[in-house]
Amino acid sequence: MNPILEFRSVSLGYGRTVVVQDVSFALHQGExxxxxxxxGAGKTTILRAILGTLRPLQGEIVRPPSASRFCFxxxxxxxxxxxxxxxxxxxxxxxxxxxxxxxxxxxxxEDHDAVGRSLDHAGIADLERKLFRDLSGGQKQRxxxxxxxxxxPDVLVLDEPTNGMDLSSRTSILTLIAQLHSTxxxxxxxxxxxxxxxxxxxxxxxxxxxxxxxVGPVQEILTGENLSSLYSMPVTVExxxxxxxxxxxxxxxxx
Amino acid sequence: MRGRRMNPAExxxxxxxxxxxxVFGSSVxxxxxxxxxxxxxxxxxxxxxxxxxxxxxxxxALTFLPALxxxxxxxxxxxTLTFALLLPRALRGARVPADTVLxxxxxxxxxxxxLILQHTPKVEVAEIENLLRGDILFVTSELVYPTVASVGVxxxxxxxxxxxxxxxxxxxxxxxxxxxxxxxxxxxFYGIAGGVIALSTHLVGDIFVFGFLVIPAATAMxxxxxxxxxxxxxxxxxxxxxxxxxxxxFLLDLPASPSSVAVAxxxxxxxxxxxxLRR
Numbered sequence: 001m002n003p004i005l006e007f008r009s010v011s012l013g014y015g016r017t018v019v020v021q022d023v024s025f026a027l028h029q030g031e032x033x034x035x036x037x038x039x040g041a042g043k044t045t046i047l048r049a050i051l052g053t054l055r056p057l058q059g060e061i062v063r064p065p066s067a068s069r070f071c072f073x074x075x076x077x078x079x080x081x082x083x084x085x086x087x088x089x090x091x092x093x094x095x096x097x098x099x100x101x102x103x104x105x106x107x108x109x110e111d112h113d114a115v116g117r118s119l120d121h122a123g124i125a126d127l128e129r130k131l132f133r134d135l136s137g138g139q140k141q142r143x144x145x146x147x148x149x150x151x152x153p154d155v156l157v158l159d160e161p162t163n164g165m166d167l168s169s170r171t172s173i174l175t176l177i178a179q180l181h182s183t184x185x186x187x188x189x190x191x192x193x194x195x196x197x198x199x200x201x202x203x204x205x206x207x208x209x210x211x212x213x214x215v216g217p218v219q220e221i222l223t224g225e226n227l228s229s230l231y232s233m234p235v236t237v238e239x240x241x242x243x244x245x246x247x248x249x250x251x252x253x254x255x
Numbered sequence: 256m257r258g259r260r261m262n263p264a265e266x267x268x269x270x271x272x273x274x275x276x277x278v279f280g281s282s283v284x285x286x287x288x289x290x291x292x293x294x295x296x297x298x299x300x301x302x303x304x305x306x307x308x309x310x311x312x313x314x315x316a317l318t319f320l321p322a323l324x325x326x327x328x329x330x331x332x333x334x335t336l337t338f339a340l341l342l343p344r345a346l347r348g349a350r351v352p353a354d355t356v357l358x359x360x361x362x363x364x365x366x367x368x369x370l371i372l373q374h375t376p377k378v379e380v381a382e383i384e385n386l387l388r389g390d391i392l393f394v395t396s397e398l399v400y401p402t403v404a405s406v407g408v409x410x411x412x413x414x415x416x417x418x419x420x421x422x423x424x425x426x427x428x429x430x431x432x433x434x435x436x437x438x439x440x441x442x443x444f445y446g447i448a449g450g451v452i453a454l455s456t457h458l459v460g461d462i463f464v465f466g467f468l469v470i471p472a473a474t475a476m477x478x479x480x481x482x483x484x485x486x487x488x489x490x491x492x493x494x495x496x497x498x499x500x501x502x503x504x505f506l507l508d509l510p511a512s513p514s515s516v517a518v519a520x521x522x523x524x525x526x527x528x529x530x531x532l533r534r
Contacts, residue, residue, distance in 0.1 A: 051432040074432040081426050084297045085482050095422050099433040104415050131480065151433070 001028035004067040010059035012045045019045045025215040032181050032188040034198030037208040043191045073153025077160045078140045083133035089143050090128040093118055096150030114150050122146035138169030155187040162197055199244040266505045274392055280399035281391045281497035284455045285467050287406045289493025291451055292472035293486050297424050306357050308465045309364040311335040311456040316368045319375050331453040339449025391459050391511040402454045409447045459512055466516030467493050474523040477530045
């Protein structure tokens with residue numbers, strides 16, 4: 001697979017504070033890549049560097065010429081959005097077209113068509129006229145995914161897409177992301193502090209925590225021994241059919 | 256205005272025939288503050304708006320110092336724009352909470368203004384107090400027309416960039432990933448806000464400006480369920496309330512600016528009651 005973007009010994013941080021150090025990895029076209037680690041480990045910092053909103057303190061981030069015009073569709077954590085103003089779902093998704101439109105110009109027919117298609121892909125065509133702020137967490141997440149799709153992305157970058165969701169919404173969002181990967185052939189980069197979410201969908205994985213950075217195929221990274229060493233606590237990795245289950249802490253047989 | 260109480264028709268006639276400049280100026284400024292206020296509320300920077308009105312008054316007061324003999328509008332604009340552009344940056348890196356810094360600037364601006372008044376000849380103190388109280392009725396066309404033109408230009412810019420300012424307000428992080436330089440857009444917004452507040456405060460006073468930055472937008476948010484309608488309704492309330500305020504100022508012998516704010520507040524109260532009944 002062709003690399004879309006390559007980190008070469010990159011250190012990242014804010015001002016004089018270094019958050020992650022000496023990170024090297026590549027993101028390949030068409031893959032489902034997971035970036036996991038506990039809260040505050042530096043996942044969002046790496047994400048910002050990938051999206052180009054944070055410059056490295058050291059090292060370089062290289063985009064090959066073949067991927068220089070690739071569009072990254074970003075799906076932020078829905079809690080970061082301030083929905084005081086009552087935007088409709090259609091209006092929120094239309095925001096994904098603003099950059100293509102340019103300053104001052106108003107959306108044209110093709111932009112509204114793109115919004116319709118994105119809503120269809122996200123399975124929320126019926127919500128177009130609803131207010132974003134009135135939706136459930138799962139519905140809001142789908143709207144933000146639809147907005148990223150409206151950009152016409154080559155890569156979909158999702159920051160904690162299932163954070164704070166119940167089991168049903170979480171499964172539904174993960175299924176949608178997997179579908180977009182398989183049917184739309186989108187490259188997926190998913191950031192999560194929930195190992196399980198990433199373990200069952202990503203092919204490759206990077207784990208970041210307290211200065212540590214490991215990257216490799218899911219089977220290599222997600223072993224009990226590796227995770228126990230990484231998190232300094234007992235971690236068991238179980239395979240249940242096609243699914244991977246990660247259990248933290250000591251496991252006891254019921255007495 | 257004391258003596259025989261005039262009937263409503265007489266008051267309307269007088270307002271239209273004798274004070275067209277005051278009616279026009281206060282309505283335009285009210286509409287502009289109404290539009291700007293929607294973004295002020297959406298960005299949760301209401302206290303910042305209050306600080307800028309006081310800083311703007313400080314800028315006006317400074318021009319009364321003999322050592323700083325510059326036009327009032329220039330003084331107000333320079334001081335307000337300086338604070339409008341520097342304060343948001345200062346707040347980002349501050350070790351104390353943002354509202355604490357704003358509180359300090361707010362109270363310091365008022366204190367310095369009072370100190371300036373102590374060292375100003377009595378005649379000019381009366382002029383400053385007129386400015387602060389917002390004697391809309393006695394504004395001159397030489398002040399109103401340039402102010403309205405400048406505020407109008409600022410509004411055209413805000414309206415032209417409606418979708419961009421909306422996007423940055425709603426989700427600055429994602430906008431940034433699409434190449435929008437959120438810091439620059441914030442600077443543009445606060446620059447426009449500072450300019451409009453400085454010019455408007457000179458014309459209609461601080462109570463009017465702050466009142467119209469908050470009340471029409473809050474009313475519109477209660478009554479409307481789409482962003483476009485909120486903006487439109489806020490502008491309409493902002494434009495009409497000063498006219499009614501002037502009407503009641505004549506009818507009840509009240510100062511014009513507080514009267515306009517009271518009318519806007521009454522509309523808000525009615526909207527709130529309607530909103531409660533509808534739920």
